[in-house]
Amino acid sequence: MAENIIAIGLDNVVVAETDLSLVDGQNGLLVYRNHWARDLAIHHTFEEVAHLLWYGELPTEQQLNALKEKLKANRTLPAHVKAALDQIPADVDMMSVLRTGVSLLAEPTHAWPPTLEQVISLTAKMPTIVAYRQACLQGTEPLEPNSALDHTANYLYMLKGEIPHPAHVRALDAYLILTQEHGMNASTFAARVVASTRSDLISSITAAIGALKGPLHGGAPSEVTEMIEQIGTKENAEPWLRAKLEKGERLMGFGHRVYKTIDPRATALRVVASELSADDPWFDLATHVEQVGLKLLAEYKPNRKLNTNVEFFAAAVMRAVGLDDAIFTPTFAVSRVVGWSAHVLEQAANNRIIRPQSNYTGVMPE
Ligand SMILES: CC(C)(COP(=O)(O)OP(=O)(O)OC[C@H]1O[C@@H](n2cnc3c(N)ncnc32)[C@H](O)[C@@H]1OP(=O)(O)O)[C@@H](O)C(=O)NCCC(=O)NCCS
Incomplete structure (x- = not known):
């Protein structure tokens, strides 16, 4: 058998071509499509940058309003998800709760290939899962999403129970934009591996949440x-x-x-x-x-x-902006779901199952 080159940790291994982002580690540069991520964070909003990653371009005013409306229309959690979240013991960490909550969003109609409608619905609901769980832990009544507020403002509103200060919304928006996408990081790779088997979007994203949870990545x-x-x-x-x-x-x-x-x-x-x-x-x-x-x-x-x-x-x-430590990593997931899902769509559009190899170092049978 020919000797394979082992790339422990897949260091420097290129596994896909992507239009989504460039991470230039030598020069410290980050590009989302043809824009500097830094400029997007200063001049644009969560929804605008999500539109860029999902649809390939920054939105016109009409496209932006349409995306905002779709996100707003999809924020509420189905009753069975709330009921299941209510059953999770209080000492289960928030990332595990988020992973479980996302898993419960699977629907029989969500077969291969994943669609933008599914992506938007999931992105809209992830903040609601986090806020719902936090309210349950704090013994307060979970707030329904506020349709007068955009994505980031509504997230802060649901977490803190008051209309957030614009400076806080702006700061959190900048953070969420800068973490929406980042090349072939571990969680994105996990999402693409699952998508490459023609499994559904929800399965890809639960795998990604599991990867992000680790302290070497998003923890x-x-x-x-x-x-x-x-x-x-x-x-x-x-x-x-x-x-x-x-x-x-x-x-x-x-x-x-x-x-x-x-x-x-x-x-x-x-x-x-x-x-x-x-x-x-x-x-x-x-x-x-x-x-x-x-x-x-x-x-x-x-x-x-x-x-x-x-x-x-x-x-x-x-x-x-007043978030508790326990929801730092879940908040990272609330933003990175944009990049994960964009990669899942990209994988689906040009799919080949991801199937590397391992070198057997055990003993051969006699
Ligand atoms: C992010 C991270 C996992 C990248 O790891 P990596 O590319 O695989 O780097 P390696 O694990 O190969 O480490 C290379 C060397 O740098 C050291 N190193 C890397 N990050 C380090 C850190 N944060 N503190 C101390 N030493 C560190 C390693 O111990 C290793 O040293 P050695 O060769 O003498 O054994 C790693 O830097 C890390 O664990 N950072 C802390 C966790 C963190 O902040 N994660 C968020 C990432 S955005």
Whole structure:
């Protein structure tokens, strides 16, 4: 048998062609179709960028209104989903609840190939699942979606029970736009693998949610806030971080498989977070921890080019708009479902089952 080249972690392996995004890790650039993601985050909204990714272009005013209406019309959860969510014990984490809630949205008519109607319906309902669960945990009555509000504002409204401040909506919108899409990351790959078997959209997205949940992927932002809390003071930053690295542990919110320079999403979100948190001692401490972390990573891993990643400032933005740590990663899923579903549609349009190989290292029978 011919020897295969093993690519542990699929490092540098190209598995698809995509029109959706370019992640340039050497130069720290991120493009969604033919737009800089950074500019989209500053000048556009969640729905406009979702339209770009799903339909291939930024919407006209008429197209935007049509998409907003479709999203609004699909936000409410079916009764059987609410009833099932009610049964989940309180100590089950929010990502598992989201994965289960999404799974329950499967419908008999949702066969191959996936459609944009299914994609919009799912994207509209994911924020409602998160907000419904949070209300149940807090012992408050879950709020029905507010059709006067757009996607991001409605999400904040359902979570916090009041019409959100426009600055908070803007900041969260920027975060959600910057995390909608990011090339062939682990969760997107998981979604495409499932789609490649001609399984349904819901199965692809539940697989992606499972992948995103891991602390090496989307589970990092809540670990960032936990790290800052444990560090507590500026004086404690260096000894705390040094002790971690001495034990061979990883610093959360740093490093990336593709970016070998600053993550452009971190750069953009740092600005967003600092605008909201100018007088917040937490943010002052966080930026100090970032600087010490970068210094120590350069000392301990001099050849690895470890920089601040998106999760570090994602945590700062979500905290600044008043979200609880427990819903940081579910909020990431609420945005990334746009990219996952765009990839599923792209996979379906030009499908071949994804089926790599493994080298057998066991013993052959006699
Ligand atoms: C994102 C991440 C999983 C990428 O991993 P990767 O490309 O597979 O990198 P590797 O696991 O091969 O690590 C390469 C080296 O850098 C080190 N490294 C990578 N990220 C590190 C971090 N955050 N802290 C300390 N060391 C780190 C590894 O220990 C390894 O060192 P070694 O070769 O001396 O053993 C990794 O950087 C990480 O675990 N970061 C922390 C979690 C995080 O913030 N995730 C969010 C990503 S957006």
